[in-house]
Each structure stands twice: as C-alpha cells, then as structure tokens.
Amino acid sequence: xxxxxxxxxxxxxxxxxRAEYAGEVRPDGMLHAALVQAEITxxxxxxxxxSAARHTPGFVDQVSYDDARSLAPSTATALIREPVVHFPGQxxxxxxxxxxxAARTAAxxxxxxxxxxPSVAAIxxxxxxxxxxxxxxxxxxxxxxxxxxxxxxxxxxxxxxxxQTAVNNHHPMEPHVVVCWWEGEQVVVxxxxxxxxxxxxxxAHALAMPADDVRVVxxxxxxxxxxxxxxxxxxxxWTLTASKRTGRPIRLELTRAQMFTLVGRRQxxxxxxxxxxxxxxxxxxxxxxxxAQTSTHGEYCDTTAEVSRRLYACPNVRTLHRxxxxxxxxxxxxxxxxxxxxxxxxxxxxxxxxxxxxIDPVELRVRNFADxxxxxxxxxxxxxxxxxxxxxxxxFGWAQRPASATVVDGRWRIGWGMATTCYPAHRQPxxxxxxxxxxxxxxxxxxxxxxxxxxxxxxxxxxADALGVPLxxxxxxxxxxxxxxxxxxxxxxxxxxxxxxxxxxTDALRAQLAELGMGHDExxxxxxxxxxxDGIEAEGAAxxxxxxxxxxxxxxxxxxxxxxxxxxxxxxVRRVTAAFAxxxxxxxxxxxxxxIGGLIGGIGMTLLEQTVTDxxxxxxxxxxxxxxxxxxxADMPEFDIALIDEDDTYLPGGVKGVxxxxxxxxxxxxxxxxxxxxxxxxxHLPIRIEDLLHELPATTPGALPxxxx
Amino acid sequence: MPIExxxxxxxxxxxxxxxxxxxxxxxxDVLHELGLSGxxxxxxxxACGACTALADGRxxxxxxxxxxxxxxxxxxxxxxxxxxxxxxxxxxxxxxxxALQCGYCTPGQIMSALGLIAEGCCDRATIRxxxxxxLCRCGAYPRIxxxxxxxxxx
Numbered sequence: 001x002x003x004x005x006x007x008x009x010x011x012x013x014x015x016x017x018r019a020e021y022a023g024e025v026r027p028d029g030m031l032h033a034a035l036v037q038a039e040i041t042x043x044x045x046x047x048x049x050x051s052a053a054r055h056t057p058g059f060v061d062q063v064s065y066d067d068a069r070s071l072a073p074s075t076a077t078a079l080i081r082e083p084v085v086h087f088p089g090q091x092x093x094x095x096x097x098x099x100x101x102a103a104r105t106a107a108x109x110x111x112x113x114x115x116x117x118p119s120v121a122a123i124x125x126x127x128x129x130x131x132x133x134x135x136x137x138x139x140x141x142x143x144x145x146x147x148x149x150x151x152x153x154x155x156x157x158x159x160x161x162x163x164q165t166a167v168n169n170h171h172p173m174e175p176h177v178v179v180c181w182w183e184g185e186q187v188v189v190x191x192x193x194x195x196x197x198x199x200x201x202x203x204a205h206a207l208a209m210p211a212d213d214v215r216v217v218x219x220x221x222x223x224x225x226x227x228x229x230x231x232x233x234x235x236x237x238w239t240l241t242a243s244k245r246t247g248r249p250i251r252l253e254l255t256r257a258q259m260f261t262l263v264g265r266r267q268x269x270x271x272x273x274x275x276x277x278x279x280x281x282x283x284x285x286x287x288x289x290x291x292a293q294t295s296t297h298g299e300y301c302d303t304t305a306e307v308s309r310r311l312y313a314c315p316n317v318r319t320l321h322r323x324x325x326x327x328x329x330x331x332x333x334x335x336x337x338x339x340x341x342x343x344x345x346x347x348x349x350x351x352x353x354x355x356x357x358x359i360d361p362v363e364l365r366v367r368n369f370a371d372x373x374x375x376x377x378x379x380x381x382x383x384x385x386x387x388x389x390x391x392x393x394x395x396f397g398w399a400q401r402p403a404s405a406t407v408v409d410g411r412w413r414i415g416w417g418m419a420t421t422c423y424p425a426h427r428q429p430x431x432x433x434x435x436x437x438x439x440x441x442x443x444x445x446x447x448x449x450x451x452x453x454x455x456x457x458x459x460x461x462x463x464a465d466a467l468g469v470p471l472x473x474x475x476x477x478x479x480x481x482x483x484x485x486x487x488x489x490x491x492x493x494x495x496x497x498x499x500x501x502x503x504x505x506t507d508a509l510r511a512q513l514a515e516l517g518m519g520h521d522e523x524x525x526x527x528x529x530x531x532x533x534d535g536i537e538a539e540g541a542a543x544x545x546x547x548x549x550x551x552x553x554x555x556x557x558x559x560x561x562x563x564x565x566x567x568x569x570x571x572x573v574r575r576v577t578a579a580f581a582x583x584x585x586x587x588x589x590x591x592x593x594x595x596i597g598g599l600i601g602g603i604g605m606t607l608l609e610q611t612v613t614d615x616x617x618x619x620x621x622x623x624x625x626x627x628x629x630x631x632x633x634a635d636m637p638e639f640d641i642a643l644i645d646e647d648d649t650y651l652p653g654g655v656k657g658v659x660x661x662x663x664x665x666x667x668x669x670x671x672x673x674x675x676x677x678x679x680x681x682x683x684h685l686p687i688r689i690e691d692l693l694h695e696l697p698a699t700t701p702g703a704l705p706x707x708x709x
Numbered sequence: 710m711p712i713e714x715x716x717x718x719x720x721x722x723x724x725x726x727x728x729x730x731x732x733x734x735x736x737x738d739v740l741h742e743l744g745l746s747g748x749x750x751x752x753x754x755x756a757c758g759a760c761t762a763l764a765d766g767r768x769x770x771x772x773x774x775x776x777x778x779x780x781x782x783x784x785x786x787x788x789x790x791x792x793x794x795x796x797x798x799x800x801x802x803x804x805x806x807x808a809l810q811c812g813y814c815t816p817g818q819i820m821s822a823l824g825l826i827a828e829g830c831c832d833r834a835t836i837r838x839x840x841x842x843x844l845c846r847c848g849a850y851p852r853i854x855x856x857x858x859x860x861x862x863x
Contacts, residue, residue, distance in 0.1 A: 011804035012796060014812030015819060017747020017787035024746040100738070101731060173751050173759055173813040173846050222749075222813030223846050256752040452811025452847045593807045597848025625756040625844065632841040636850045 005589040006471055009457045010220070010450070019220040022190040023177030023253055030179065031060055033239055033252035034103035035262075036093035036110045038085040041121065041618045042296070042327045045083035045092050047113035053095060056109060058102030063242045064093035071206045071241075076233040078297060085114065086297040087327050088619045089261040094238045096250050121618035123268070123293045123324040130291060136321040137303040137338055143375065146316030148276075151285035155276030159352045163273060163345035164684040165667075167293075167611040168266035168604075169628065170334050174222020175256065176263055178236045181249035186213040191236055194224040195488035197447055200481045202233050203240065219479040224451045225601070226333040226490060227263040235262060260623040264332030265611060267292045269304055271345040281359045283314040283368050288345070294323045295330040302331075303338030307346050309375040310551070311422055312368040317375070327618045333490065335601050336663035339423055344606075344685060347419035347668030352681065355404075361418055361672070362389050362398060362557075373551035381552040381650035384581035385420065388557040391642045392579035393418075396559040405679045412563035414574075415677025421665025425496060425552035425583070425656040427545040428487035432501040434463055434509050435537035440525025442467060442474045444502070448486030448494055449479040453659055454590035458495050459502060461586055462653075466506035469524060484539060492554070492657025495586065497542060499653035504540025512538055542652065552648075554656045556580035558599070558665045560637075562673040569692040572637075573603055573670060579642035583656035591658050592641045598662025599639065604631045606667045610686050717780050721745065722789030730776055736762070737771040740786060747787035747816045751844070758843030761817040761824075762786045768824035770842075787816035790823065799823060802856035810847035818843045822857040833858055 013019040038045075050062045068080040079090065092112050097103035120126045133141045152158055178191040187209075193199045196216040204211040221228065235252060243250040254262060269292045276285040288308040294300055305319035334340075354361040369386055372379045393399070398418070407414040433445040444463045450456050460474040477483055487497045513536065518527040528536060545552070558578040564571050576599055585591050608629040612621040622628060648654040667685060674692070675681045682691045714729040721743065730739050737760045740748050748771055751759030755770040762771045763785040791797035799819055802808070809815040818840065825839040836854050845853065 007804050008807060008809065010812070011807075011809065012793035012800075014809055014815050015787075015796065015800040015803045016791055016793050017745075017816045018793060019812055020746070021749075021813065026741075026744070099731065101733065171846055172811065173749070173757065173844065174811070175750065221811060223811040225846065253750070256754070256757075452809075452813075454810070589807050593810060593847075593849065593852060596851060597810060600848030600850060601846075624754060625752050626754070630844060630846065631848070631850070632844060633837040633850050633854060634841040636837060636854070639851055 003461055003586040006457055006461055006587055008454060008590065009460050009476065021174055021220045021222055022192045022218050023179060023251065025179045025190045027179065027181050027249040030249040030251055031096040031098065031246065032100040032103045033094050033096045033242060033250050034107040035091040035235065035258065036095065036107045036112065038088060038090045038092050040085055040114045040116050041088050042119035043085050043114045043116040045085060045112060046115050048093060049111040052109040052111065053106040056097065056102055056106040058098035059095065059106045060098065061096045061242050061246045062093060062110065063238055067241050068238060071237065072208055074205060075298065076202045076230065077206050077237060079234045080238050086295055087261065087329050088617055091235055091262070094242060096242045096246060119327040119618060121327055121613065122615050123291065123326055126324050126326065130322040130324045132320060132322050133299055133301045136301040139303050139306055141301060141321045143309050143317065143319045148285040148287050148316040148318045151316040152274055152276040152287065155284050156279040157277045157353060157356055158274055159349045160274040161349060161683055163271045163348060165269045165341040165344060166685055167268045168334055168609045169260050169611050170225040170227035170264070171259060171625070171630065172223025172225055172228065175254045175259060176228060176232050177251065177253040178239050179249060179251045180240050180243050182244050187240060188215045189240065190217045192221055192228055193218050194221065194228045194449065194451060194490050196449055196479055196481050197485050198488050203237070206237050216481045217479060218449045221449050221451050224489060225335045226337065229332065229490065231262065231264045231330055231332055256625060257623040260611060260620045261329045265329055266334035267294065267300065267302060267331035269341045271304065271341065273345045273349050275349045275353060277353055277357060281357050281364050281367050283312055285316040286314050288319045290321045292321065292323055293326050293328060293331060296325045296327055298330045299323065300331045302341065304342040306338055307342040307422065310370065310373045311346065311420060313370040313374055328613055335598065336423065336660040339421065339660065339664035340602065340605060340667060343419060343421060343664045344667040347665060348671050348683060351417065351668065351672040351675065362393055365389065365420055376551055378549055378551050381550050382583065382646045382648040383555060384644050384646050385555040385557070387644050388555055388579040388581055391644060392557040392559050392577050395640055395642060396577035398559060404676050409563065411566050413566050413677045415562050415673040415675065416559070417669045417672030417676055418557065418559045419665040419668035419672060421556040421558055421661050423492055423554050423657060423660040423664065425554055425651065426491050426493040427497045427542065428493055429542065429544050430487050430497040430501040431484035431539060431541045432498060432505045433484045433537055433539045434505040436509060436524060436528050436535055438528060438533055438535045440528055442469060443477065444474060445477045445483040446486040446498060447481055447483040448498065449489055451489040453594055454587060455494055457590060458586045459498055462499060462502040463506055466503060467524060492659045496651065496655040496657060499655045500542035501540040503653065504542065505538050508538035508540060509536065512536055550650055552651060552656065554580065554582045554661055556661045556665065558669045560669045560673045562670060562677055564674060564677045564692060569689045571607055571674060571687065571689065571692065575638040577640040578662065579644055580661050581644035581646050582658050582661065583646050583648045583651055584654035585643050585645055586655065588643055591643060594658045595641050595662045596639050598659060599666050600631050602663045602666030603635065605685060606670045607686050715777065717777050719779060719784055720782065721784045722786060732777055734776045735772055736774040736776040736779055739776040740771065745786050745788050749813055749816060758821055759814050759817040761820040761843065763820060763824055766827060768821055787820060790819065799856065799860040802859045806852045806856040808849050808852040808856040810849055814843060814845045818845065818853050826861045830861055832863060
C-alpha cells in the first residue's frame with residue numbers, strides 16, 4: 001500500500017543553490033528596510049524624531065504609526081497602528097534606504113520618546129491575574145468527565161507532580177523576509193510564509209484592496225515550524241506601506257535576534273498533573289492543570305492538556321488551561337504544539353507510575369489503551385498504537401531492558417525509556433488544477449507552499465499515480481496566489497488536504513478525455529495530440545474535515561537509549577527507535593525524513609533549547625544561535641524508524657499528517673531514560689548537566705600542586 | 710552624500726570580477742550583489758554555517774568575511790559546484806539520501822562537506838564533528854552524514 005521512495009523532485013534545484021527563496025528576488029531600484037525597536041518594556045510612544053536618521057547617506061523614507069493609521073483595524077495591524085509598546089524590542093518604525101547598512105544606521109538614529117508603564121516580565125509576577133481562556137488552540141479550554149476528585153481519593157496509586165517546559169523559538173534557517181513592489185494599484189509580495197493565500201487575505205483587508213490586486217509568492221520556503229505566519233504580518237505591512245509611498249521595491253529581512261521576539265515562540269508551561277491508578281494499573285483519574293504565558297496584545301494557548309483527555313482510557317478526567325499576560329513576545333504554535341509539552345508531563349507521570357506499580361512501562365500503556373476516543377465518546381478512524389508499541393519495542397530490544405541504573409559503558413551510565421506520541425489528523429479546503437500539456441506532460445498547480453516537508457514531491461506522486469504516468473512527466477507549481485487556493489502549511493495537514501482535491505482533478509481530467517473520445521488503450525500523450533491539441537485541464541476541490549462522529553489521529557511509540565557521563569553528567573541520546581502510524585504512507589523516504597527531523601526537534605526541546613528572559617526588563621538574553629542551543633550534527637544518535645501502514649477507510653485516500661509526531665513523546669522518552677540511567681527524575685525541560693550534577697560520585701579532593709613546582 | 714565605494718577584484722567560481730563595494734561589505738552580501746543567491750544568510754554572526762563558501766579551498770563563513778580582504782582569493786560558491794543537469798557526486802548523494810528538506814541550509818552543508826572532505830575525514834564521527842558548524846532546523850543531519858560518507862568513499 002505504501003507509495004514509492006521517490007527522490008525529492010526539487011532536490012536538484014536545492015542542492016545547486018538554484019531554488020529561488022522569497023528574499024532572493026532583486027527588482028531594479030530596490031530599497032532595503034530596517035526596523036526601529038522599542039527600548040522600553042511597556043508603555044506608550046509619544047514622539048518619534050527621525051531628523052537625524054534623515055541625514056544618513058542613502059536614507060529614503062521612514063514609516064511609523066501615523067503612516068499605518070489608514071490601514072483597516074485588525075490583529076494584523078494593531079501593533080503598527082497603535083503606538084503602544086507591549087514588549088521590549090517591539091518595532092516602533094521602519095526605515096528604508098539604498099543599502100541595508102544605511103537602513104540600519106538610519107534606524108539606530110531614530111529617536112523615540114516614551115511614557116513608561118509598570119510591566120510584568122514573567123508569569124510568576126502576575127499569578128493572581130491568571131485566567132482561563134475559552135479556547136486552547138482549536139479545542140475548548142476546559143474539560144470535565146466523571147468525578148476525578150473522588151476517583152483520586154480512592155485510587156490505589158496517585159502520582160501527583162509539577163512539570164515545566166521552557167520557552168522555545170522556532171528558528172527556521174531562512175529568516176523572515178519580504179520583497180514587495182507596486183504596479184499601479186496592484187502589489188506583488190514575495191515573502192517567506194506558511195500561507196500565501198492567508199497573507200493575501202490579510203494584505204487585501206488591511207489595505208482595503210480587491211484580493212485579486214494582491215499577488216503573494218513563496219515558491220521555496222526555508223522552514224517555518226509555525227513561525228512564518230500571522231505575527232510577521234504587521235512588519236510586512238509596514239514594508240508595503242513604505243513601498244507604496246516611495247514608489248520603489250523594498251526588502252525587509254529580519255535579523256536572527258529579531259526572530260526571538262517578532263515571530264512567535266513556543267509558550268512556557270507549568271503543568272500540575274495528577275494520575276490515579278487501580279491496583280491492576282488501570283487509570284482511574286487524571287487531573288491536568290496547565291499555566292502558560294501569553295502576551296498583553298494577543299491570546300494564544302497550546303492544547304497542552306488535550307493528550308490527557310483522549311490518549312488513554314480513563315473514566316474520570318478534568319483538564320484546565322490558564323494563561324498569564326506578560327510583557328513578553330506573543331506565543332504561537334511551534335512544531336507539535338500542545339502535544340510536545342503535554343506528553344512530556346503525561347508520559348513522564350506514566351513512567352513514574354509504572355515504576356511504583358512494578359509494571360513494565362509498555363505494558364502499563366497497553367493496559368490503558370483507548371479503544372475509542374473517551375473524551376468525545378466516538379470511535380477512532382484508525383488507531384494502530386498497540387502495533388506501534390510492539391514493533392518499536394521489538395526493534396529496540398526492549399524485552400532485554402535491565403534494572404534501573406545498572407548498565408555502564410565505559411564512563412557512560414546507560415538508560416532506556418519510552419513514551420507515546422500522537423497528533424490530530426486535520427484537513428483544510430484545497431483546490432488543485434491538473435493540466436495535460438500538448439506534449440503529454442502534466443503540470444499540477446496548487447496555491448499551498450512547500451515548507452520542506454515534501455509537498456512538491458508527494459503532489460507529483462499523487463497525480464502521476466492517478467494518471468498512470470512516470471513521475472518525471474509531472475511538473476508541480478506551488479507558492480503563488482495566481483494558482484488555485486491551497487491550505488496553509490501547518491498542523492500536519494497539507495498532504496491530507498491535497499489528496500482528495502488532486503484525486504478529484506485527475507478524475508475530472510480523465511472524464512473529460514473520455515467524453516472527447518480517448519481510447520481505452522491510448523496513452524495520455526497520444527490522446528491529447530489527437531483530441532485536445534491545445535492541452536486540457538481540470539480542477540478538483542476538497543473541503544475541510546468536519547469529523548463529528550469519528551476521531552482522526554496519528555499515533556506513535558518512541559524508545560530511546562541515553563548515556564549520562566558518570567563524571568561530567570553530560571547527557572547524550574545514543575539511539576532512538578520509533579514506530580509511527582500515519583495512515584497511508586505516500587513516500588516512505590520523505591516520511592522517514594520528516595519523522596527523523598521531528599525527533600531531532602524534540603531532542604532540542606528536551607536537552608538544549610531555552611529562550612531566557614531577563615526577569616526585570618523582559619528582554620531576551622542571548623538572542624543568537626550561539627547562546628540559544630539547537631541540535632547539531634555531533635548531537636545525533638542512531639535512528640531506526642518503522643512506518644506502520646494503516647488502511648484508514650474513513651479518511652480520503654487514508655492520509656494522515658506526519659510532521660508533528662516525532663516532536664512529541666520524545667521528551668518523556670528521554671527523561672524516562674535519564675531516570676533509568678541515573679535514578680534521577682527531572683520534571684522540567686530542558687534537562688541539562690546541572691540537573692544531574694548532584695548525581696556525580698563524590699571525589700576525593702586532591703592536593704593542589706605547589707606553586708613552586 | 711554618496712556612499713563611498715572601493716573597487717575589489719575577486720575570482721568567483723573561476724570568473725574574475727571587479728566589483729565596486731562598500732568597504733565594510735561582507736563577502737556574503739557581495740555575492741548576493743553579484744546575483745549569486747545560492748549562498749544563504751542565516752544569522753550574520755558565523756553561528757549557523759548557511760553562508761559557507763570556500764576561499765582558496767578553505768571553508769569560511771562568508772557573513773563574517775570582509776569582502777575587501779578577499780581580493781585576489783579564489784572563491785567557490787555552490788553555483789560553482791554543479792548544475793541541475795550536471796550534479797557533483799556529493800549533490801547527487803544529497804538527493805539520493807534525502808539529505809535536505811527545506812533546502813535553505815543545504816548549500817552551506819555541501820560547501821562545508823566539500824571543504825571537510827578535502828581536509829580529510831576518516832569516519833562518520835569525524836564528519837559529524839566537522840560539520841557541526843552547519844545547523845539544520847528541519848533535522849536532516851543523519852541523512853547529510855550518510856550522503857557525505859558516501860561521497861567521501863567511506
């Protein structure tokens with residue numbers, strides 16, 4: 001049932017540096033832009049003096065709040081229309097100049113006067129102002145079934161702990177960029193975005209333009225992971241405003257430091273979790289309370305406690321999300337939003353319970369397998385979690401798991417841990433156009449974009465398969481609002497959204513050809529020449545999923561081996577074995593790449609990544625890629641990925657999302673392995689050397705060498 | 710007031726070019742002015758490796774390389790390595806092993822690996838160590854190492 005291990009069709013362009021990313025368009029007469037950033041934490045902008053900036057050689061223009069006043073009010077324009085500073089580093093203006101250096105110099109010379117207000121720079125400075133948002137992501141913020149309080153009182157075992165996760169930043173390798181220019185009343189916008197159509201809609205609304213007068217292009221996207229979306233729009237709109245006034249193309253590219261504050265972050269969480277079991281290891285109750293940060297200008301809440309509602313069978317569950325507003329940057333989804341921090345808590349707690357109950361961690365999860373979604377009381381469209389446990393455990397060698405803290409390899413203390421991962425399977429509306437060219441080749445068009453997940457390749461495969469032509473005959477065009485409207489790249493849903501639309505388009509194309517008299521044994525190339533010499537095209541459209549009577553999710557099981565240095569407490573992940581069930585696998589080569597990449601993102605969250613905020617000013621400390629640690633080549637373990645094919649007859653084409661799965665579950669799998677290696681349970685992320693230092697064996701202090709020697 | 714510019718002679722991918730540049734300009738920005746956009750800007754502080762190019766065969770982070778100081782040097786960028794129709798074996802190996810996702814770090818990974826192979830690498834651990842200045846956020850690392858090992862004949 002699996003598809004072909006086809007190579008990435010845009011690979012040759014990317015490995016030769018010829019793939020054109022949004023910032024690489026260089027229109028004649030292009031200006032460069034730079035942002036003027038607030039130096040206070042919270043307050044009002046009462047004056048902007050750009051007289052010194054205007055004397056900078058090469059200076060052309062400066063825009064600020066007054067110039068955006070005519071834009072339509074919305075969340076995308078609030079920060080550039082209203083002179084209010086919500087967090088340090090918030091842009092208060094934009095300069096445009098002949099060169100990037102001149103633009104930056106001019107920006108540094110803009111004088112801004114403020115009236116400061118008291119600020120809140122960390123969630124623990126305003127705990128009494130915590131509130132429960134109506135929604136956490138796409139779900140209701142609070143849930144309640146059964147009577148968990150009573151069930152916990154009567155439980156055989158209760159594991160009750162606090163788990164904490166840090167702020168993370170996405171940091172795709174390509175910085176956010178826009179290059180835009182006006183052609184009369186129309187505007188062309190090349191920008192790094194996870195949603196060309198979403199960006200077009202925002203621009204059209206903000207500037208009160210017909211959507212057709214706005215063209216947004218992003219043919220290649222240098223990663224996103226959630227941050228190339230809405231929080232970028234205000235600064236992009238200021239650039240468009242400056243371009244219109246100067247009559248010149250303008251390019252704004254964020255610096256890496258700005259990508260810590262202006263494009264979103266994974267919110268920190270403080271999670272109080274209680275799980276109760278009966279004597280046989282069956283869950284009787286879960287209480288999961290999440291406290292997280294949001295900004296003073298926007299509200300976002302990850303679906304952190306959702307896993308506690310439906311991952312396991314449990315009759316009594318209460319979950320609650322609460323937020324605290326601080327003068328820090330706005331959080332948004334980051335790869336595996338909700339499930340990454342949520343599984344860290346739940347899957348760590350299950351490991352603690354397994355140890356106390358004397359039940360193998362895999363067996364404990366098997367005993368609590370949810371044969372349907374207990375939260376909504378509906379069946380799964382498919383759920384191969386039990387098979388994932390079995391396959392991954394076998395390949396890992398879990399049956400040989402030794403007792404805790406007993407295995408040593410040289411200076412390394414070795415531990416094994418495992419955890420479950422999951423992610424909802426969504427679809428968005430999507431249109432796909434398929435054109436049969438006069439020469440018999442196929443062009444496929446869709447206004448979605450390829451974030452790096454393989455959208456070009458799998459769309460080509462879908463159409464090539466459906467039409468029975470070699471992949472080499474298919475060209476795919478993405479990332480342009482001149483193409484039929486496609487979904488945003490996020491939530492692991494692009495492939496599932498494209499599949500039914502592509503199938504409808506190829507079916508419609510075949511029907512047209514049949515109507516025109518295509519012979520049964522005729523090839524497409526012969527038929528088009530004979531009956532449609534100018535070529536022929538067809539469109540397909542699919543709607544968003546509206547699964548009410550069934551729950552669609554991807555699942556997986558992740559096993560890790562870690563080593564902890566007995567002298568230095570350095571933590572290394574040595575190997576990861578994981579089995580993932582994501583419906584029908586269209587391209588195992590690219591799917592494995594996504595899973596490995598997801599797991600690596602999760603390793604970063606577990607052991608390295610932490611955005612640090614100064615508790616008095618709210619400023620980011622170490623806003624660069626030398627201080628914000630991300631995984632590098634030298635950190636890599638061995639990966640063994642098992643793809644569990646599922647025949648999901650409910651989902652169109654049987655396709656589920658892939659990209660998020662590896663970035664959840666892995667955190668607890670590593671933390672559980674660290675506990676197995678050292679006996680130390682760390683309940684916060686990232687887990688670093690200092691968390692295990694007290695584990696170091698006591699050493700005898702040696703005599704200091706004599707200074708005279 | 711016009712911006713003062715100076716003339717610098719560079720040899721880029723075998724072609725001698727004379728370019729009027731800002732005396733403070735970094736090599737990465739000059740390459741972009743020359744229309745060579747394959748060398749990527751990721752951090753502007755030498756911390757991510759996306760801008761890796763070769764200067765007289767040695768790996769440099771071009772975002773920290775003062776262009777004026779490379780007058781006369783032979784610069785090799787990703788555009789000088791292979792073309793889509795005539796790929797370098799390392800580029801072919803990258804595609805075979807799916808050693809890329811978004812592709813933005815890929816030119817830097819390839820240039821860094823070419824420099825590393827020339828420096829000499831004897832096993833996968835050396836490759837991992839030697840390429841650790843090249844960040845990849847999509848997480849293509851294991852497949853990059855597999856591609857480099859193949860191209861290095863390991």
